[in-house]
Amino acid sequence: MILDHFHLVKYMNDKLSMLRCQLFAKAGDEGKRLLKGTRWLLLKSRAHLGRSALFDLDEALRCNEPLYIAYYLKEELASLWSLGSKAEAEEHLENWLLKAANSGVGMLKKVSKWLGRVKDKILNWFDCPISSGKLEAFNGQIRRLLKNTCGLRDQEYLFLRIQDLVDAKL
Numbered sequence: 001m002i003l004d005h006f007h008l009v010k011y012m013n014d015k016l017s018m019l020r021c022q023l024f025a026k027a028g029d030e031g032k033r034l035l036k037g038t039r040w041l042l043l044k045s046r047a048h049l050g051r052s053a054l055f056d057l058d059e060a061l062r063c064n065e066p067l068y069i070a071y072y073l074k075e076e077l078a079s080l081w082s083l084g085s086k087a088e089a090e091e092h093l094e095n096w097l098l099k100a101a102n103s104g105v106g107m108l109k110k111v112s113k114w115l116g117r118v119k120d121k122i123l124n125w126f127d128c129p130i131s132s133g134k135l136e137a138f139n140g141q142i143r144r145l146l147k148n149t150c151g152l153r154d155q156e157y158l159f160l161r162i163q164d165l166v167d168a169k170l
Contacts, residue, residue, distance in 0.1 A: 012074045017042070035060055037056075045075065071105050086123055145161055
């Protein structure tokens with residue numbers, strides 16, 4: 001089994017969003033003002049943010065140390081797939097797990113324990129670099145088809161519509 005880039009980053013983004021919500025609930029008025037509207041900034045990579053978005057993100061991170069630590073560890077974890085070999089990736093992941101466990105952020109400690117348990121599944125990607133992205137995109141198209149048609153009762157017609165989706169891709 002392989003745990004690919006998409007699923008690992010999605011998991012980290014979900015945990016980062018939960019941390020932001022926890023910090024927002026505990027924050028005062030000024031802290032809430034800084035955190036409001038930062039969810040999408042936290043989910044994006046720094047490389048994909050514009051100048052004003054970077055300024056807003058940096059301002060929110062500057063005032064929230066746990067969020068700062070979690071965001072940069074998420075970015076560091078995402079860089080795992082740019083490494084050239086499994087040995088480099090294993091060393092990078094071990095260092096990341098150590099940083100997360102010693103970060104002082106409860107959420108990161110839990111993530112570190114979980115990733116430690118699935119480390120082999122993450123590193124399997126370097127033996128066989130595949131992704132389920134295309135399959136998941138196609139499943140999303142099928143879900144949208146069912147939603148847009150309010151559910152199809154005729155199974156044969158549903159399969160014909162799905163075949164149309166396949167033919168459109170070719």
